[in-house]
Amino acid sequence: MSKGAWPVVSGCPVAERIIDLRSDTVTRPSPGMRRVMAEAEVGDDVLGDDPTVKALERRMAGLLGKEAALFVPSGTMSNALACVCQTSPGDEIILDRNCHIFNYEAAAASAIGGVQLFPLDGYGGLLPIDQLPSVVRPVNVHHPRTAMITAENTHNRAGGRIYPFDELEAISSFARERNLRFHIDGARLANASAATGITLDRYGALADSFTFCFSKGLGAPVGSIFISDEETVTKARFWRKRLGGGMRQAGILAAACMYALDHNLERLTEDHERADRLGRVVGSNRRLDLGFPVETNIVILEAADGLLDIERFRLDLEAEGILTLTFGGRFMRLVAHLDISDGDIDRFEQVLSRIL
Numbered sequence: 001m002s003k004g005a006w007p008v009v010s011g012c013p014v015a016e017r018i019i020d021l022r023s024d025t026v027t028r029p030s031p032g033m034r035r036v037m038a039e040a041e042v043g044d045d046v047l048g049d050d051p052t053v054k055a056l057e058r059r060m061a062g063l064l065g066k067e068a069a070l071f072v073p074s075g076t077m078s079n080a081l082a083c084v085c086q087t088s089p090g091d092e093i094i095l096d097r098n099c100h101i102f103n104y105e106a107a108a109a110s111a112i113g114g115v116q117l118f119p120l121d122g123y124g125g126l127l128p129i130d131q132l133p134s135v136v137r138p139v140n141v142h143h144p145r146t147a148m149i150t151a152e153n154t155h156n157r158a159g160g161r162i163y164p165f166d167e168l169e170a171i172s173s174f175a176r177e178r179n180l181r182f183h184i185d186g187a188r189l190a191n192a193s194a195a196t197g198i199t200l201d202r203y204g205a206l207a208d209s210f211t212f213c214f215s216k217g218l219g220a221p222v223g224s225i226f227i228s229d230e231e232t233v234t235k236a237r238f239w240r241k242r243l244g245g246g247m248r249q250a251g252i253l254a255a256a257c258m259y260a261l262d263h264n265l266e267r268l269t270e271d272h273e274r275a276d277r278l279g280r281v282v283g284s285n286r287r288l289d290l291g292f293p294v295e296t297n298i299v300i301l302e303a304a305d306g307l308l309d310i311e312r313f314r315l316d317l318e319a320e321g322i323l324t325l326t327f328g329g330r331f332m333r334l335v336a337h338l339d340i341s342d343g344d345i346d347r348f349e350q351v352l353s354r355i356l
């Protein structure tokens with residue numbers, strides 16, 4: 001890549017190569033992926049004519065052992081469809097306070113579906129299962145109706161934490177007993193599956209619906225999928241259109257997602273190994289602490305003594321060509337992905353020991 005094509009780094013000297021650790025969404029489609037996109041068979045997907053989109057939907061429904069799936073532009077839209085299509089206005093959804101749906105989706109469920117979100121404080125992104133019986137509302141004219149529970153696997157704000165399978169099973173049985181829907185935001189379910197060896201269909205059996213993203217660790221430029229039973233997916237198709245998410249020759253994008261499934265699923269463990277290395281580099285610096293154990297491709301760190309100005313630290317890294325994200329005023333996030341190499345981690349290590 002020519003130097004002129006590098007991102008502008010807020011007036012700081014541009015380093016040899018930008019190391020972008022902000023997110024696994026920053027990857028660019030590889031030449032192989034671009035080739036299949038260019039050659040994709042397409043049709044008008046809103047009219048139900050795009051063979052590549054249909055093939056992707058069938059493949060994903062099959063992988064999770066579900067009846068149907070719907071290709072959507074983003075994980076945010078898929079989660080919104082999950083909330084809107086499995087509740088009625090005025091219902092309540094139980095979720096954990098740190099989840100993506102509650103924090104980073106512009107209150108879509110409330111704004112679009114008219115539902116109330118009931119956040120619980122769990123540790124590290126996990127729902128406090130023992131509290132569930134007491135927070136499901138009794139049927140009473142005063143209360144909203146509890147309609148759904150959601151869980152996030154892996155958990156973004158909890159440093160890519162894998163939801164323990166037995167806890168998902170417990171939530172799943174509880175939801176079934178109480179006649180509640182259970183949605184899993186599996187934007188990074190592929191990472192959980194790669195790390196645990198638990199196949200996607202075993203996860204699929206636990207919940208009524210799933211969000212799954214191709215544009216994160218799997219490296220596609222665009223695309224997520226909503227997976228559920230036939231009836232819910234039919235509703236979701238209506239809502240996707242209503243929200244302006246119906247895409248026409250979307251097979252170009254679906255082809256990239258197919259390519260991602262074929263080439264980038266199994267290599268996710270490489271990202272996990274690199275994140276583990278990043279975590280060890282962070283953990284061995286006396287001024288930094290790991291926010292959570294590193295289980296997949298995300299590393300969250302914070303100042304060990306509370307004295308390090310995390311925003312200043314981010315700018316110092318940026319001046320060295322290393323991009324990171326800060327949040328909550330105390331935390332920094334580093335994410336390993338397709339475009340991060342072992343050499344990049346070496347350089348991160350050198351820069352860290354120099355600036356801290």
Ligand SMILES: Cc1ncc(COP(=O)(O)O)c(C=O)c1O
Nearest residue numbers: 074075076077100152156185187
């Ligand atoms: C756990 C989780 N769910 C949903 C999303 C939303 O995905 P999108 O950015 O495609 O809307 C993200 C995005 O990072 C995420 O981390």
